[in-house]
Amino acid sequence: MRISRDIYLIGSGKLGFDWTHPADCNVYAVDTGEGLTLIDSGTGLSVDELAAHLEEHQLSISTVTHILLTHLHADHSGGAAEIARLTGAQVVLLDEAAPVLEAGDEAAIDLPQARLAGFYPVDYNWKPCKAGIRLRDGEMFTIGRYSFSAMHTPGHSRYDTCYLMETANGRSVLFSGDTILYGGKISMLSTHDFSISALALSIERLAALEPEMLLPGHGQPALSRAAEHIRTASRIFGTLGIPPTIG
Secondary structure (H helix, E strand, C coil): CECCCCEEEEECCCCCCCCCCCCCCCEEEEECCCCEEEECCCCCCCHHHHHHHHHCCCCCHHHEEEEECCCCCHHHHCCHHHHHHHHCCEEEEEHHHHHHHHHCCHHHHCHHHHHHCCCCCCCCCCCCCCCCEEECCCCEEEECCEEEEEEECCCCCCCCEEEEEECCCCCEEEEEECCCCHHHCECCCCCCCCCHHHHHHHHHHHCCCCCCEEEECCCCCECCCHHHHHHHHHHHHHCCCCCCECC
């Protein structure tokens, strides 16, 4: 599904377009001119479908060079190991999250509880994966014709990271993971590292940005006026409320 000139939605579960595995997050692909960069990887249970959706646009999963992870929950990071194995792509994530990914520490991402709750098959395993590029908050890096700025936005989980992508025409795109969703919604979880106060601060920080597009980890994208969705949540937090949650 082509979103703009170089951005494609190639995976989405039941909290989005119900297109690939039900537990998948929204998986985006960016054609950087030097291969494909994926934003998140889904559960790993639909890698063949992700590849097929790329082929519909004459693109190949074999050209993936980078996988940017917004956080470590299995619906976002579970496919990274397999895609990296197939392509040699570098996995990019927050520096402090890297040891958890490399150890495959399922308890650190509350996966045992998520399996018991039925979010994943009972035999689902989270595969450890080497961290290729470790980023710190505020660090910028360039892939082909696009630059990305990493923003550590904890709240939904400890390691959440948003990526602000600058385009050639001056428009910016915010890949927001599960920090902020369409309509100013959030994703509340009863997990050990969810923090409503940290999330409020993260969204307050994002509200100072002026992205044109908001591409969240679940639900529909906002292809214009993205800042309005962020500020909706920020206003609710600012008046002692809690924004509506998905799921």
